Amino acid sequence: MIKETNELIVCPGVYDGLSARTAIEVGFDSLYMTGAGTSASRLGMADLGLATLHDMRAQAEMICNLKPHGPPVIADMDTGYGGAMMVYRAVCEYVRAGVAGFHLEDQVLEKRCGHLKGKAVASREEWYIRIRAALQAKANLGSDIVLIARTDALQQLGYDECIARLKTARDLGCDVGLLEGFTSKEQARRCVKDLQGWPLLLNSVENGASPLITVSEARDMGFRLMIFSFASIAPAYQAIRATFQKLKDEGIIGTKGEITPRKIFEVCGLDDLAEIDMNSGGSSFKEGV
Numbered sequence: 001m002i003k004e005t006n007e008l009i010v011c012p013g014v015y016d017g018l019s020a021r022t023a024i025e026v027g028f029d030s031l032y033m034t035g036a037g038t039s040a041s042r043l044g045m046a047d048l049g050l051a052t053l054h055d056m057r058a059q060a061e062m063i064c065n066l067k068p069h070g071p072p073v074i075a076d077m078d079t080g081y082g083g084a085m086m087v088y089r090a091v092c093e094y095v096r097a098g099v100a101g102f103h104l105e106d107q108v109l110e111k112r113c114g115h116l117k118g119k120a121v122a123s124r125e126e127w128y129i130r131i132r133a134a135l136q137a138k139a140n141l142g143s144d145i146v147l148i149a150r151t152d153a154l155q156q157l158g159y160d161e162c163i164a165r166l167k168t169a170r171d172l173g174c175d176v177g178l179l180e181g182f183t184s185k186e187q188a189r190r191c192v193k194d195l196q197g198w199p200l201l202l203n204s205v206e207n208g209a210s211p212l213i214t215v216s217e218a219r220d221m222g223f224r225l226m227i228f229s230f231a232s233i234a235p236a237y238q239a240i241r242a243t244f245q246k247l248k249d250e251g252i253i254g255t256k257g258e259i260t261p262r263k264i265f266e267v268c269g270l271d272d273l274a275e276i277d278m279n280s281g282g283s284s285f286k287e288g289v
């Protein structure tokens, strides 16, 4: 997709099957699987490097295969979960899962969300080893999976170090760059200029370390991809908490009339499934559903 268009590709962050289905219902044609959201929903754990390759691949595989020709999914690959061999294996697993693109970062293995304090990054060479391993996997599988090089070095080592790392990542053959945690709009604009000609991804995390940048601002700045990591996990938490509080206080849930069980199941493919059954001569839906 990134090679077919010069338009900014906007990906809402999804963290589970229902949030992915909801983004598809709204009409997004590409999705981002957030690692923070996967860790929160699958493990009930903070984004501190606890989600394993197995957790991430399984969630990505489910999301990528909800619809036969569903929207392409960019998935978080954190640090690649180990050294060269592990990164190689992670890329092979993401390719087989149907992932369209992934970001691979330079934090130490005991990583944390890019918008928290106290991050530590691995050496340049350690990150390049991860990248070379990922590129080998791509080449050996003949895969066009998009490799997004993400640096988290800004907080610890400053802007110039990020640009140096990203330039090398670009020269090694990464498809897209991502500088995590811009501290100003000016810095974001400057980064696009400093890496001109190479597609860059902007990670928007409201109330995180970076200023709020809108889709149209990101487009004007020249970013090519934009992910909204917390687009579903934050509102989901807000809505679930408010509802639970209402249940606790008032003894009811208070769901709007149009949100029936059937409506939720429709979002989750009810009609497609009924069609498959009927086309196969099944009778599960003869009396309606």
Ligand SMILES: C[C@](O)(C(=O)O)[C@H](CC(=O)O)C(=O)O
Residues within 6 Å of the ligand: 013, 033, 034, 035, 036, 037, 047, 076, 112, 113, 114, 115, 180, 203, 205, 208, 229, 230
């Ligand atoms: C992009 C990210 O890796 C994610 O998991 O969605 C996180 C988002 C977040 O935790 O704020 C990150 O920016 O590190």
